[in-house]
Amino acid sequence: MTTVYVPRDSAALAVGADEVAAALQAQAALLGLPLTLVRNGSRGLFWLEPLVEVVTPAGRIAYGPVTPEDVPALLAAGMLQGRPHALCQGATEAIPYLARQERLTFARMGVTDPLSLADYEAHEGWQGLDRALAMEQAAVVQAVLDSGLRGRGGAAFPAGIKWKTVAGASAAQKYVVCNADEGDSGTFSDRMTMEGDPYVLIEGMAIAGLAVGADRGYVYIRSEYPHAVATMREAIQRATQAGVLGDHVRGSGRAFHLEVRKAAGAYVCGEETAMLESIEGKRGIVRAKPPLPALAGLFGQPTVINNVISLASVPIILARGAAFYRDYGMGRSRGTLPFQLAGNILHGGLVEKAFGVSLRELVFDYGGGTRSGRPVKAIQVGGPLGTYVPEAKWDVPLDYEAYAAFGAVVGHGGIVVHDDTADMAQLARYAMEFCALESCGKCTPCRIGSTRGVEVIDRVIRGDNRAQQVMLLRDLCDTMLHGSLCAMGGMTPYPVLSALEHYAEDFGIAAPQQRAA
């Protein structure tokens, strides 16, 4: 009996993985070839999806991208024995894109059946949780502090400090909330985790609960991710039945209950306080801080809020020790980040690397440049509120501080590539338009500034008193940067100003006049 893997990740389904799986089963039955089909997560090599893997004595052999029409020829060529074919990529783990990564948080991604508890346990699952259960609460918090783990959602705040604050607060009820409202264009690592390795998130949240004394958690998942919602719900149910969640976490007598809350399509609910409002059943309007959510968060109680990747990185920190994790990375950016290569890129996918890798390495060595074959013009790093990084900065190491030093953000690790057909003035206009659409409306710089921003950029593009309007745009961006309540209005100027700064000609400004403007 040969085991064959066909991914169930949304991005594989979107290019026909279900049809490939059905064709494989039908054709194998026709030929009398026995096979066991496993629907795994994606390896994150999305240009090869649907990526079919066959288990052979020499390890897992990959074939991709496979269409249903390829299946008869693949089976005839001896795919089930791992034999050569034009689509054969060789041993999966030897594919350079994958072999050169440092997969810690994504160690199991694409390897296991996402919902199989046996598979999870066989691949280091629950080791971090068991370790945490045997430790003092304060020691668990200390381990996360020592690992140097910072918030992977974008703000990069040290996770251990948040946990320590919540652990130190006294309240009858505390919460752990996982922010899975991954709305940034160019990011999909949260989605992959929830669809491809949901138990690692459950384990990370349970550890957080134990560490701070919270017995209840919520995963707030965006409504655009129906597969992630379904997989997380199923995983929580199975973990509860298996005694991992519930009143006695792994038989310890300590409780942790977990529930999925489905968002409803408001980008700003990725901001932590807007998310809390949303879970409470209100409009997702940003709260003023203080009070910090760590002290007065969900339903007014002390609450740990972390992104999916932050929480999913916790199990390996506990299982292998803080020092193991801290040894990756550079400066104050410790560990790894799952970078997401997106947009106009030949080899789009997920690349987990230690901090310190450069944009040039990611986009060219891994990504292979643009898919269109045209020159790369601009690379937006860190989501729609991130800076367009110009070529002069492509060799700067990806590190929170190094990026901040030139006014950019690493954010959630999303990298969107544009070729030379991109109109940067239109992209700047789009950033303002998006902000106007998604602003929660609480603060004026964001609510009004974004609409005025669209108008001013339109006048700049039209050449309507351009020099004065450019000055007005810079002024407006300054107000939004410093006067907004949260990152929505506060960071929309990043893409706008970086586009204006580095691609002035797209705004109708001749390059020499750029400095004068």
Add this chain to the structure above:
Amino acid sequence: MKPNPLSAKDQARVAELIAAHRGQPGALLPLLHAVQDALGHVPDDVVPPIARALNLSRAEVHGVVTYYHFFRRAPAGRTVVQVCRAESCQACGAEALLQQAEQLLGCGRHETRADGAVTLEPVYCLGLCASSPALQIDDRLHARVTPQRLQALLAEVPAAADREAVR
């Protein structure tokens, strides 16, 4: 008078959903999701009973329904086509794809065609950014969509003039 008052059956269904959800903390979003799952949209008629059950004002419930893009106050077309318009897909021709969809369907963005056959919506990120451009037709996701592929996918939606075929 409202054009489509809630049928007795739908009223009963909503009452069941309210009863199932009212006890949980922060019940409003899960309840509205359940209503939309059951009825296809959140009709204005459900606002008063939900407000009463959750001890909220009608304005508060209305505010939540209208705040979130996901909730519909009117039924969608029989097919819902969502084209991603976020940066990553824009870098791969999403805007041209959206315009092509408008032409092929005879339906503007953010609109439901007069015959009720289709709704066309831009969306902001389906999370398939490594395989842009992406779109969703009802529950099915499609990535690396070419103009040819879009044409083939939308061929299954009845043409605008062909109303009889829709019935």
